[in-house]
Amino acid sequence: MDRIDETQETIARIRMNIDNYDKSLEAHDGDNTVDETPVDAQNSAHWAFGAPVPGHLLNSHALQELNRESPLFRDFDYRLRQFISESFPDEHIEFEDTIMIRRFKCVYLEYQSLEDWRGARDILRFNPYFQKEARYDSVIVNMTDPGLRFARPRVLLRCTLPNGRKIDVALVRMFTGSRWKSRTRWTGCQIRDESKKDSLLSMEHAVRGALMAPVSGASNKP
Incomplete structure (x- = not known):
């Protein structure tokens, strides 16, 4: 019983330190001109977007044209319509239909912790200029096939x-199993490669945040 109490106290201290760290980041956030209040797509969703990109809504054609220099948006309109048709077949999206889009740079993911079964929330950012440097967090993805998936x-x-x-979606790069082997063996350590191919993912499949630690000294870093 004492060991359980000690574990619970340790978890509580870790959570308190994380909360204090998040508060310190919010206090010094260099992007404080952007409203980061969560904006839910629907009340039952376990996620909420925040930090909307300033400006008007754009249709999918205009968004592709605006970002035509970025490989991320190559054939974006076609890929988006194909994704919606496959993922939401009841919508019957046609080529001439207008799809209006707003971009965001932050998401709040609500989930139940498997450590203590209490509700928890991750605040994840996807910002090319967050506190003077790019920040793109990672997520655990719930897919139909077994095993952990990351994006x-x-x-x-x-x-x-x-x-x-x-419909809330994300342009993501999935992580796949790596052939690279570390000289140091760590029990339970998994090494993944980040795909160079971009794909679309429905936010309903995003479970929680994931820390993907970069590997130093590898010729092909994950």
């Missing part, structure tokens, strides 16, 4: 369909 979102998008339905 690094690059852009958060809220898509408004012609019927008014809002």
